Amino acid sequence: MTTDLPDPVVRPVTPEVDVTALESALRARVAGEVRFDAGSRAAYSTDASNFRQVPIGVVVPRTPEDAVQAIAVAREHGAPVLSRGGGTSLAGQCTNTAVVLDWSKYCHQVESVDAEARTCVVQPGIVLDDLNRHLAPTGLRFGPEPATHMNCTIGGMIGNNSCGATAQRTGKVVDNIAALEVLCYDGTRFWCGETGDEEYHRIEHRGDRRAEIYRQLRRLRDRYADEIRARFPDIPRRVSGYNLDSLLPEHGFDVAGLLVGSESTLVTVLRAKLELVPVLEHRTLVVLGYSSVDKAADAVPAILPHEPVALEGLDSKLIRDEQIKHLNPEALTQLPRGRAFLMVQFAAKSPDEADAQAHTMLDELRDSDHHADVAFLDDPDREKELWRVREAGLGATAHLPGRPDTFEGWEDSAVAPDRLGDYLRRLSALYAEFGYASDTGPSLYGHFGQGCVHTRIPFDLYSAGGVATYRKFMERAADVVSEFGGSLSGEHGDGQSRGELLPRMFGVDVVRAFGQLKAIFDPGDRMNPGKVVAPHPLDADLRLGSDWSPADPQGLYFRFPHDGGSFAEAANRCVGVGRCRQHATSGGQVMCPSYQVTGEEEHSTRGRARLLFEMLGGHAGGPITDGWRSSEVREALDLCLACKGCKTDCPANVDMATYKAEFLAHHYRHRPWERPRSDLTMGWLPLIAQAVSRTRLAPVVNALTHTPGLARLATSAAGVEHRELPRFAHQSLQQWYARRGPRGSGARGTVLLWPDTFTNLFHPHIGRAAVELAEDAGWRVEMPRRALCCGLTWISTGQLATAKRVLRRTVRALAPHLRQGGLVLGLEPSCTTVFRGDAPELFPGDHDVRRLRGQTVTLAELLTQHSPGYRPPSLTGTEAVAQVHCHQHAVLGWDADEELLRRAGARVRRLDSGCCGLAGNFGFERGHLEVSEACAERVLLPALRETGPGTAVLADGFSCRTQIHEFDSGGHEGVHLAELLATAIRRGTGAPVR
Template identity: 65%
Template sequence: MDDQQADTLEQDLLAEVDGEVRFDAGSRAAYATDASNFRQVPIAVVVPRTIEAGASAVEVCHRNHAPVVSRGGGTSLAGQGTNRAVMIDWAKRCHRLLEVDPAERRCVVEPGIVLDDLNRELAPLSLRFGPEPATHPNCTIGGMIGNNSCGATAQRTGKVVDNVSRLEVLLADETRFWCGRTTDEEYAEIERHGDRRATIYRSLRHLRDEYADDIRDRFPDIPRRVSGYNLDSLLPEYGFDVARSLVGSESTLVTVLRAELDLVPVLPERTLVVLGYDSVAAAADAVPALLRYDPIALEGFGERLIHDEQIEHLLQDARGDMPEGNAFLMVQFGAPHGQDADRAAHAMLRGQGRLPEDPDVALVTDPAMEDDLWAVREAGLGASAHVPGEPDAWAGWEDAAVAPTKLGDYLRDFEALCQEFGYADDAVPSIYGHFGQGCIHTRIPFRLTDVDGVRAYRQFMEQAADLVVGYGGSLSGEHGDGQSRGELLPKMFGDRIMAAFVELKTTFDPENLMNPGKLVAPAGLDENLRLGASWSPHVKGPITFDYPEDGGFVHAANRCVGVGLCRAPEPKADDVMCPSYRATREEAHSTRGRARLLFEMMNGHGDGPITDGWRSDAVKGALDLCLSCKGCASDCPVNVDMATYKAEFLHHHHRHRLRPRAHYTLGWLPMAARSVAASRSARIVNRLTGIPAVRMAGAKLAGVENRQVPKFAAQTLQEWWSERTARGSGERRTVLLWPDTFTNHFDPQVGRAAITVLEGAGYEVQLPREAVCCALTWTSTGQLDVARRVLRRTVRALAPALHEGWPVVGLEPSCAAMLRSDAPRLLPDDLDVRRLAQNTVGFAELLQEHTDGWSPPDVGVHEALVQVHCHQHADGGWDADRALLANAGVEAHSIGGCCGLAGNFGFEAGHLEVSRACAEDRLLPALRDAEDSVAVLADGFSCRTQIAEFDDSGKHPVHLAELLAEGLISRMPHNE
């Protein structure tokens, strides 16, 4: 498509489509890759407001002869979610549950609805949509239909194709109809009309009759045949089901507008049994005997997955609950009521000659523990993709399937093949998957950046296809064929069936406008690679941060594997990632979208939409709404640290140029606070910022939002300390309390409370006499040269304490995280910076984990809501806080999510709306719903500031130190 054609297409889309039509570089870059090895920059991205608007977009594209591809969650692993086409993103707005018929157990949905959202809406009816892939928090029903998704629950409920009743579909030529099972009478009525739909049905009937015997002969009779088109659904024995024949067609035949789905009852009673085995092949050998007991899920994984998770410090508590063994089967039983699930589990164990007490058995009935153990299995993709110290592993041959009775032998031969190609030493790469249905997931350490590596990748894929076909299996058992396996389908189906596939494609899409180059006439499996032998990324200038786990910024920017958990509309309870996506529902404002733009910024193929490197306004725009919360550093399966990447980008983007005024106003806040303190002008400044007109003018001048300005303290913590009589003696262990800018200049009462508690716990507390700073505000605004200077000055001032090994106690979680995580990456060769990082501990960590013979006081409350600071969540979590509060008699619950202020973010001009939306996501509703007797804890200054401005419930958040100090003081015989 040349520039003139693109201009005409853009004008027509803008004129006729009710939605967002985007031809800009940033949007195209964000959608250039799915979760696969492939990359194709789309022509444009369309986000329709309604189903009818999406249909209009397809019609405009047909008129302009522009190819089209639909996109759901963007998590496809075979390349079917990326193309040089107009990308229609249904997920942002077309996500409604339209109808539910509980009696018939059916519902009608729009294609953009996320699976977990659908099941949450269905929960009051005790119904759910059965198939549940590992991406259930963020995958869409439309995407699941496109890929014929499955998941662990398919053991009970089957694939998506087994759970679709009817589909409303739109062809590229604007033909539109509902379809499903078709009786002879219904077929005759359709044909009688003589229209385009009649022609299609006539062609399908002919195709069925012509190839029926070939279909029955060549389609593997196994639970997980996902490869190819579902021609078997057209056979008479399956009711000539046109809808099900279109499931798994990967947007190559039709656009799905609405879907009528079959539902299954929720099984509330669950029992999980985890069995240990000597090897993953031995575990596979045991599967057929276990299937006789009708489990609702039967998953397996090998020791290598546990090894990878250990290296990455994932799920340590859950891994500790695993039984003995080198490989494991997770056998789950379910029942509608009573103890039926538990009885089935015990019957299975008896049949295997095992006991619940055996060391290689774990019998689990506690739902929380069960969820933890399932997390070990579901972490497979993230845990195996980027293992520190090992080659990166890639998709490609990640979901082949054979009959469960052949699984053990297949795995032994697969291991030998991996060893032959040098992809394994003593064992295959991480193996996990749906053993009960013979479907195996793995990621292979293909070398995709050199000619020999790409050549070996092709040879391996060809031989792996021969292997699985030799076992009567399917190239894909869950993820679809796309570009990864489309070229290999003739090995599995033969010439006759491949001719039938071409006929089916031609019937629905004679102009080849629907996701071309996938499945039929596919691009080669080594074409359109995201990396490839010619990939040559360009990053101008020296990189500022150290990226020790990535070997540099280039690899860090390519860390995202596309699984899309950052797009989950309803993340796990304590998760933070990704607040800006949750506020905007924009791909470019998700962690994944930003990672894609950074990847495109390096222009490794020379044909990317972003050609101006660090100066790119498209990348800057995507990063602008990143709160630098660091939630992704812990919640992302591969620990993408977008806050660090943003700081790196801003450093280069603004280098030798004037910055936004807010960067000076907020980035240099520590210096401004110090000046206010030195000039004794706190009261004057507070009085002026309290006058609305003055505050508004000052905000405009400073380039910040017109928000309530935190009040400066009349006396800083360090000033108060210098006037205070020293407590303690040399026999006590000394700790250095870190006087961060926020505690020192705005909330010194937090520091005073902390000193009271620390001294009560037996410590001698010291404070630096001179000004020190962790450089957080300069780092978050990308002023990294200044940040380095500030850090060097700080460690010089602290050197005596660091050399003595004093613990450095952080009260402000963001500053503690800066000292422990970012500072050593900014100055990796400075030994005192390393010492500071190693010595820094959080307030609760010191008291709970490093203090013997002390217990916290009774604080007079029994329940607390805790807004855990995002940086604390990413930097070790709040387990110590929770345990400390429990010892004080307080049952603490994390609110979860980000407060929305996030340091400087919420004050920067243009961020107020998103900042407030983040607060309204979880924080503010939780405060409104809380009883007055519940304490509210927020150790982060930003969190307390956000609550003070936006909370209308009257709650007053306090720091943990204040709560404990109040308890200590109340039990003293007299106040000191």
């Protein structure tokens, strides 16, 4: 054995870190943000894996130099360090008891682009989609694209050696790196890449620490070259282990390639020089249907010679899971017949060329054993829909109703593509052996063109026996994939899930080389310790585990029917995929508005879910110890707009608005004096507004709240932000209707129009327009005469005991109408959402509430789904943009509105703007104005500034109209769908509103 190499790193005794001194030194010397508070530590306690380790503290560097200084301080105090990107790792490499560096908030600059050389230099925190948008004018892009492309960072991709579907064309990250600037724990800093003999000798002659590293790397390569060539699988997707093969002469002694995929265990990446590929504009997608997923895999070798740019596989179980969750419903109809599918994409410089490649492949398959049912798509919109089917895999397979929870662990093994069919048959047999296989068992999908298989398995990680079985399965599965000459990981890395299994794949000698490599760069094991080398056991540090015993609260207001009545299960819904960390200004996603503005982990849905999980105290010594009274949880939830976007946009359907309301109800229980004053003024707004209306004081109140000086006194007294308050209507909708009464034939029956607080007392003209429309469509309209409320404002402020009393009274009043099968017409999306969403979760066993949920309709639903043959008034020639209310997006949907407007002949563009930022009471609460306006400034307000004055702005939500009224400098005013259509009726008849 060569003696001039260091001994492999073994798990050392972790030295005690003086946390107080460490924090003080970091604050004194690092310009970035330093956080050692319980809330921040809780938010970073886990990633998207099975593991949980509470960090020592978190540093958010503003520049790479801040990170250099932070590591210097950590070194002086002996503290371990973990460099983290988007935090979506599935193998546990982004959770550790260490100082966590979060690059994603500030260090996202593109420092240079050389289009001629097809390279760019970036900081590690830049998100992949943001980078590719920046590069778009050059016609270039960074090639690898994981399913998390909208929120994964380049630094994280480098750490994991990420791939994605596009790796079929472009390869893994290691194949697309020109050079890296790296920092060792000891402070050594250098750029590295391929190293020719001349450059190597230049480095060696310096005689510094870098020279010592390079000499030792050469010795390591020379010592193990034969073993590396023999034991490293020759397959497209070998991600497990360190890239020792990059040191071989045939790979140019590529030190950057060696460090790619090292999961923050060797160095910290400060900057990266990336190799770029041309964008191929024209794409054609062919979907092939097969009788089973292994038969689909058998066809892969026959397809590869046609050089598709992507070749993905998925089985019918994934489709079933997406149908259960109502994901991508339109796209699922585009699939051919079969129980498993291959998505084969071709790309070229022209549509004809891409189509020709596809037809050539189909001609050859037709005459082979791999003939399939075919769906041929060359419509970009349809293609994007189907790719969303594939990218939704992780979310679709997690937390299915009535099914055991599924987990990662064996989620990305890889073999040679020509052995994939056989491997899937063996893997399915292993599922059956361990009791994981059934008709409702794990789905199989992945990057079949490169032999990589994704899956989530219903491991029992709640009991000692289940955890023991999980370990046995992992060991057996590692042996099976090794028999096939495959890799434990084909995409997500080793981390803690597979670190201890590496000897089964690589053998003792190569794993010893991994340990010596670790010792070359990090002899003290301070870089992300316990991962890959000297790993913690795969059944240690589990986020759940047999000792997880959360204090599941009793006396809940919401009943959490989708989580077995358990708040702990609800808080545990988050799988960490990070879709809530959206950076783009488009994409049709509402969540998470506050994260989009602040870039703070604890302001993402994921971060808040982590704090709630920690609040329940399932593990001894957690960072949050005061339960419902936690100030850290309250602060994290403070900037939650309760937009409900996560209820739909989150692949695990985390419903943070509901969790926030439940938390606030318990946090202030028996302590009403601690509540912000705005909870009383905004929460009790329906009663205040009713009092103003009954006493005919609207003109007086409006004058007081809109007179300079007095207006400021009014907002101060109400405890709200100093912004324009909505005006009360002089006559309420109910008062107008009581004088007018019902009209029309009522040929279609009777519909009850719900007089929500905002329509009734602030914007009654919308209600009058809706009455006119419904009667024109043949409905008889009735309206409650009593003052009723859905309870929305009490729900959103967490005054749930009052909300339930108010809502129960309303349901009793509506029950006779509901029991006769009558429809309830909602005009305000947030109030309509209470009937369709919140009420059934507050009263899941109440049959009248169930009727209310099923019989409440929007105006568009009434006129399209319940009014057969109805022809809406003509809006031909009308141009409009639509700001869809976030609750409508999340719960009600906008499909019926889109259909109705299409029938009317309007040309409407839905703004990709997400939440307007007001979100009911949020934008009026003290301390929220800046975030509220910033949310609107992301997309909505800039889009309105570019919208001509003759274009209508559809905004059914009262909050959206209020936000537009106050902040749009172009003078647009939002109009409700009812107003737009009623205007068309009047235009056609010349009649005024009745």
